[in-house]
Amino acid sequence: xxxxxxxxxxxxxxxxxxxxxxxxxxxxxxxxxxxxxxxxxxxxxxxxxxxxxxxxxxxxxxxxxxxxxxxxxxxxxxxxxxxxxxxxxxxxxxxxxxxxxxxxxxxxxxxxxxxxxxxxxxxxxxxxxxxxxxxxxxxxxxxxxxxxxxxxxxxxxxxxxxxxxx
Amino acid sequence: xxxxxxxxxxxxxxxxxxxxxxxxxxxxxxxxxxxxxxxxxxxxxxxxxxxxxxxxxxxxxxxxxxxxxxxxxxxxxxxxxxxxxxxxxxxxxxxxxxxxxxxxxxxxxxxxxxxxxxxxxxxxxxxxxxxxxxxxxxxxxxxxxxxxxxxxxxxxxxxxxxxxxxxxxxxxxxxxxxxxxxxxxxxxxxxxxxxxxxxxxxxxxxxxxxxxxxxxxxxxxxxxxxxxxxxxxxxxxxxxxxxxxxxxxxxxxxxxxxxxxxxxxxxxxxxxxxxxxxxxxxxxxxxxxxxxxxxxxxxxxxxxxxxxxxxxxxxxxxxxxxxxxxxxxxxxxxxxxxxxxxxxxxxxxxxxxxxxxxxxxxxxxxxxxxxxxxxxxxxxxxxxxxxxxxxxxxxxxxxxxxxxxxxxxxxxxxxxxxxxxxxxxxxxxxxxxxxxxxxxxxxxxxxxxxxxxxxxxxxxxxxxxxxxxxxxxxxxxxxxxxxxxxxxxxxxxxxxxxxxx
Numbered sequence: 001x002x003x004x005x006x007x008x009x010x011x012x013x014x015x016x017x018x019x020x021x022x023x024x025x026x027x028x029x030x031x032x033x034x035x036x037x038x039x040x041x042x043x044x045x046x047x048x049x050x051x052x053x054x055x056x057x058x059x060x061x062x063x064x065x066x067x068x069x070x071x072x073x074x075x076x077x078x079x080x081x082x083x084x085x086x087x088x089x090x091x092x093x094x095x096x097x098x099x100x101x102x103x104x105x106x107x108x109x110x111x112x113x114x115x116x117x118x119x120x121x122x123x124x125x126x127x128x129x130x131x132x133x134x135x136x137x138x139x140x141x142x143x144x145x146x147x148x149x150x151x152x153x154x155x156x157x158x159x160x161x162x163x164x165x166x
Numbered sequence: 167x168x169x170x171x172x173x174x175x176x177x178x179x180x181x182x183x184x185x186x187x188x189x190x191x192x193x194x195x196x197x198x199x200x201x202x203x204x205x206x207x208x209x210x211x212x213x214x215x216x217x218x219x220x221x222x223x224x225x226x227x228x229x230x231x232x233x234x235x236x237x238x239x240x241x242x243x244x245x246x247x248x249x250x251x252x253x254x255x256x257x258x259x260x261x262x263x264x265x266x267x268x269x270x271x272x273x274x275x276x277x278x279x280x281x282x283x284x285x286x287x288x289x290x291x292x293x294x295x296x297x298x299x300x301x302x303x304x305x306x307x308x309x310x311x312x313x314x315x316x317x318x319x320x321x322x323x324x325x326x327x328x329x330x331x332x333x334x335x336x337x338x339x340x341x342x343x344x345x346x347x348x349x350x351x352x353x354x355x356x357x358x359x360x361x362x363x364x365x366x367x368x369x370x371x372x373x374x375x376x377x378x379x380x381x382x383x384x385x386x387x388x389x390x391x392x393x394x395x396x397x398x399x400x401x402x403x404x405x406x407x408x409x410x411x412x413x414x415x416x417x418x419x420x421x422x423x424x425x426x427x428x429x430x431x432x433x434x435x436x437x438x439x440x441x442x443x444x445x446x447x448x449x450x451x452x453x454x455x456x457x458x459x460x461x462x463x464x465x466x467x468x469x470x471x472x473x474x475x476x477x478x479x480x481x482x483x484x485x486x487x488x489x490x491x492x493x494x495x496x497x498x499x500x501x502x503x504x505x506x507x508x509x510x511x512x513x514x515x516x517x518x519x520x521x522x523x524x525x526x527x528x529x530x531x532x533x534x535x536x537x538x539x540x541x542x543x544x545x546x547x548x549x550x551x552x553x554x555x556x557x558x559x560x561x562x563x564x565x566x567x568x569x570x571x572x573x574x575x576x577x578x579x580x581x582x583x584x585x586x587x588x589x590x591x592x593x594x595x596x597x598x599x600x601x602x603x604x605x606x607x608x609x610x611x612x613x614x615x616x617x618x619x620x621x622x623x624x625x626x627x628x629x630x631x632x633x634x635x636x637x638x639x640x641x642x643x644x645x646x647x648x649x650x651x652x653x654x655x656x657x658x659x660x661x662x663x664x665x666x667x
Contacts, residue, residue, distance in 0.1 A: 044323055045330045047352040049663045051377025051458060054421065056327045058447070061440035073326050091286035092351045093330060096323050122370055126355030127292050147377070149457060 038070035039161060042080035044100050046133065047123075048087025051147040052114040056084065058150045071157055077103040082160065085133045086147075088116040088123040094136055101137040109140045109160060113153060118142045191224070191237040191600065196248050199240045202227070203253040211236075212522040212535075215613050215629035216250065216260035218268045220295040223247045225257075226602070226613060226629070228522070233540055235602065237615070242270050249275035256521045259633055263667070266350075267293040267357065282350035282666065293358060315343070318648065322351045325652070329662035333640075333655075337648065345643035347636050352666040360626045365391035365465035365594060365616075368623050372614065373461050375628055376664030378421065381407075381414040382607030383628060383664070384463035386614040389543070389603030390626075391465035394618045395594050401586040403467035404544045408581050410459045410468075411605060412574040413480070416487060417446050418608030418659075419526075419567040423494075425656045426564060430506040435497045442487050449483035452476060467591030477582050488575050491568070498564055507561035511642045511654035514558060521641075523634045525610020527658055530566045531558035537604045537611040548577060560657035596621035607631060609659050630664030 043056060059066040066072065074080050077100040089097065101110070112133040115121040120131040133139050143156040194202060202225075206213065212228040214235065227236040240247050249272035250257035261272040262281035269291035283290070290300045321332040330351040336344040356375065360368040365388075372387035373380045385407055392398055399407065424439035447457040453476030454462050462470050472480075497503070513523070515532040524535045529552055536552040538545045553569035555562040600617045610631030617625045635658050642654055 043327045045328070045352070047330070047354055047663075049352075049374045049377045049380075050329055050661070051374070051380065051460065053327050053329065054377055054458065057421070057425075058440070058444055061444050062437055063441065063444050075326055087352065088354060090352055090354060092284045092353055093322065094286070096330075096351070100323060122374060123354045123356075123359065126359055127287055127289065128353045128355035146460065147458070149451075 037161060039081045039164060040072060040074045040079050041082045041084050042074055042077045042100065043084045044097055046085055046087045046093045046097050046117065047090035047129065048116065052086035055147045055150050055153065059153060064150050064154055069158060069161060078105065080104050082109045082111060084111050084113055085117050086113045088120040089130045089133055089136055090128055091130060094130060097136050110137050111141045111143065111156060112139045113143045114148055115144055115146045118144060191239055193239050196240065200248050202238055203250045207253045210519060213254050213256045214522060215627065216257050217627035218264040218270055219625045220268060223264060223270055225250065237602065245269065246271040246273050248273050251276040256634060256637065259637065267291060269294045282353045284350060292355065320651065331662040335643065340647045342643050342646055342648065345640040347640050349662055350666055352663045356667045357626060360623055362622055364621055365618065365623060369464050370461060372628060376630060376661055377458060378418045379607035379609065379612065379664060380458055380460045381410045381463055382605040382612045385411060386603040386605040386612045387628065388463050388465040390601040390614040390616045391594065391618065393601030393603060394599035394616060395597050396599060397592055397594060399467045400589045400592055402588045403590050405581050405585050406468045407463055408544050409578055410462055412578045413446065413450055414459065415574050415608050416571050417443050419571050422659045423564060423567055426560065426653065427503060429653045429656055430503040432497060432503040435494065435503065438490060438494065442490055445486050446483045449479045452479045464591065466594050471590055480582065481579065484575050484578060487571065491572055495568055498568055504561060507564060508559055510560040510650050511646065511657055512559040513638060513642055517638065517641060521634050521637050523638050525631050526563050526566050527635060527638060528610060529553060530555045530562035532556045537606040541604050560653060563657050609635060609661060630661060632661040632665035635660055
């Protein structure tokens, strides 16, 4: 009796190559649709008066419902695709912004939200303020307003989502 | 005390100042300066604000017995002045700010470490005249820690969407043995930017001290400017200011309740509050042209009138809040937030009084101070009863907020109809003067002081409630556990920008 020496399971048939190819194409398309259309956002405050933060917080209320677009706020720049920067760039927060930018994996985007983040706004003459976000890290998109409404912020984020999906 | 009429030449000490007239500021000798602080500590006066100019240092006390405010000053001698912090712990943060900005050394201060200055500004003491180029200031010795102490730093970029501040917690397992705060990250040089500008121009900086208290800061600043030049806002503007301040309070409280509910695991409460807040902000945008009503209050009156259908849009939004309020109250008393909130971050009344904590945090700890009662001219004919709770914990603060939303709803409805007709602004005369104004913001009493010289601001100081809330927060965090840190912060609605100046 040598039956126990050999496994009873029959050798598997080779997978047809055309099935592999068609499945790979379908998975690729699905990943583009399902995974390519999601972006993680880290908010970075570089000296804001808290006005922009109020409107950013409003983005998660049931009327705007940010997450239905695949956009979500994350706790660390290491998990982020987007740095959402608010406030004039104060001298005391420049290093913090640069550290957050360094910690964000490529590819990454920086969005300057609000008039202050664009060029320092009302505070650009001050000894304590350097100016806009762009003086420290490269900015990809600006959203103006003091503060910009949640609708404006959402429009900017969705535009970036479209670009990302292409 | 030797009184010296610094406010207006016609003031006579001893007479009660007429409404709208600033209280006399007393110029004190060093002995009287300390004697006043001793009296303040003994008679439970509250240090409301403590600030400086290139040649003098000022303090503003609240005498709860009168009640009234007492501004006092002391001249700087040889770059120094006697510190108040050994007698009044609430003065410690102000003294660090004064040293950083003006270079005045508080003699005998309890805490010599820098506060706003992180070593990144181009000059040292930027508000001093003349400001000195930066030299390497010897770093003060760090407090001795146990060699094996575990330090947990939170911030400055910490919370998902919030203000920039640093909390440094010394841990023993999950228990916080010592909490230390460091602010100044969002210092924007507001005091320097306000100088040599007209009140109307400088009001834009006052409106951007703190986004969710923009009406309160704008209003306190406007009233200080109006008092300084001896005028007052027209009746219609005064009523619209009340409407805006109460709308800001309802929206701000809803935001804080939503955030605390999220952390306490009450998701439906959070969703409901956020929705109500959004409905209210949209109505504000429709009625006043700005969701947060930023720049709507200006010195001399208000910048915008209600749009034709604005009043009905506001009343409709307020109706939505009122309809949901009983359910909100029921949810708050339910098991889910209650188990998490009761007993968390408990502040005693004595602590709140010694630090001068007003607003929701003060009233939830039994200190019945509300600047709307007796200090704000616009509320003179309106009945405001402070909502007071004795417990002092996060649950009490939620309860006070819910009660205040109800009170503000009634207040706005009674003021909106009918609004008195008439102009929206008066021109400010180009004269000299000094003034103090105040407003009750969502976090507590905001005080603004300024001096005007022929229509130009020569010195100003805004006192944000944060000056009292941060010392309270570090005291409450001590001996609590790390799991409660976010909840305590949210429940106090800790600000940063307003006190970073």
